[in-house]
Amino acid sequence: MEFRKISQDPGCGARLGKITTPHGEIETPIFMPVGTQGTVKSLTPEQVRALGAQIILGNTYHLYLRPGHKLVADLGGLHRFMNWPHPILTDSGGFQVFSLGALRTMAEEGVTFQSHIDGSRHLLTPESAIGIQEALGSDIMMCLDECISYPADRSAVEKALGRTARWAARCQAVRKNPDQALFGIVQGGVYPDLRRQGAEQIRAIDFDGYALGGLSVGEPKDLMIENLAAATPLLPGDKPRYLMGVGTPEDLVEGVYHGIDMFDCVMPTRSARNGLLFTNGEKVVIKNARYREDAAPIDSECDCYTCRNYSRAYLRHLYVAGEILAMVLNTIHNLRHYLRLMERIREAIREGRYAEFHNRFLKERPPPAPTDR
């Protein structure tokens, strides 16, 4: 994997770049649609690609349990299995395992957990997290880290920070395939000094990229931004920076401002399935009776397939009637909204006016909703 920085915005940390992977190039800053179980829910890969997606995320936890990484490997790897010939990033499985709560126990060796599907017991270690991702064949792998929930006291965060650093070294030591990049993850909760400490620890290892984990997990927005801003400048400037599991359109604009290159979040896809549609103004709750006879598209400024061909009245009808096509058309719109925002962000950086774009965007938006991942 190669990262080339193309330009730096003069007014803030935003930068334009290009990542080259064995499955193609990625323009940064980028948003990665989430394809949890080997599918970006409801869409064909061609539909995802046509929206402007350049890379998608696969979830190691889910794919390990079902259908199993060995099966995926036997069938030619995740790209082939799911018919997505473009770049894929896989997470380590850690975030999902930690969110199992009582169903998992932590130890230095790794984390023992019970499957949410059948209750079977499994051990996820830094070594097995890499082994699974190597079997899946992703272009970018993530280290197993210890993700702390919010709120957490300082001593718990410190402890997780040390373990995350030791696990990062174990991940780096065990990786075998030079065609698969590996990113380290900075933890540190909402303590800016611990975030800085985490950044120093992880940057000491020569990863292909660096991520911030454990943000947008329920903390107030200003704490998220404070911690993001504390750690990002310490990450190597010549490597991609990835803010995991984030977030709202406002979060993306803020993250880019501070120098983030990559994002992922289930928000556009999950919201779509719940009938919550993004626009540049207010969100559209499509089931509302006010849209019953509305001949307008979701967003008259949007260039997506859904907005070019369907009225709010039709989309409301599909949603109320429980039709599968509602999920498809809503997902197309929300993902395009996100991916188009990233296009506008890249254009603003290219033209050296990102700080202004950022300020105007946040001023014009309705007050931010709580983040959700």
Add this chain to the structure above:
Amino acid sequence: MEFRKISQDPGCGARLGKITTPHGEIETPIFMPVGTQGTVKSLTPEQVRALGAQIILGNTYHLYLRPGHKLVADLGGLHRFMNWPHPILTDSGGFQVFSLGALRTMAEEGVTFQSHIDGSRHLLTPESAIGIQEALGSDIMMCLDECISYPADRSAVEKALGRTARWAARCQAVRKNPDQALFGIVQGGVYPDLRRQGAEQIRAIDFDGYALGGLSVGEPKDLMIENLAAATPLLPGDKPRYLMGVGTPEDLVEGVYHGIDMFDCVMPTRSARNGLLFTNGEKVVIKNARYREDAAPIDSECDCYTCRNYSRAYLRHLYVAGEILAMVLNTIHNLRHYLRLMERIREAIREGRYAEFHNRFLKERPPPAPTDR
């Protein structure tokens, strides 16, 4: 609407034709995918079209209740509402209303029923069935008929036959839009002499096409064929003939043999959503464990998007994981299987070898499953 007979098979009743409608041409014999609530479930109209669909069916009962035919008319008609610019046939709503059982009562004026959605009371008459279909703007409308369930005694079938004829005359008398064709429907249960009587009654009215209703409603396959064969030759040769709600691939091949030009059935789409996939051999029950590691497509002879790009193992994974994409990919396959069968049928008629095609097809197939509509 215009129907042009292109050729007649020398060995049986099969014929090749072309129907011209305001929204385009239809090659017959044709299978019409069902788009019950203004969507062929799970697919975009472009996906449906790419499968080779030339005309789809919309359900008047469903669209009348939700979103309402007046709303559809206000938004430019059903074609525009659902983004399907090609031909549409609408049924009369009768079949769904009759299948409500205790929730409906019959009278000479029409049928009173309670909505399955909210229990509200409605009256469907021959006149309102036409009015609703004119509001929807379909290319082909169907007369309201009295559809008798199976089994039914002779006197009940005779009574329904008389009413169906009187209602057909009322439908013909009230239709206003010359751009929308109107088809009459022959009932008669499983009594061949009543079927012939029904055909005589309905052909006495100058409809644009003629349909057989009330078959494939649970009767044994041989009774269906006997009654189909009894009535079809009495229908005008210069008008299209439509066998409603039928059926299995074997039923289509049999119907064409006896001179049927048009079919519709939920079988390919509903089976797809239940993970039952058609092939030229045995049906594939995709959730079965035997497909867990199967790298082959559903049907190696199939040219559909799903078979060209996905393994049975992937499709099984999607289905078991409850992914929406399972419904999409399965529906694409099953519909393409049906539409490709119709292409092969038309080719055989064009080449004057349909009787042979019919005989070989039925000999090579596994024993037929019970019909389902």
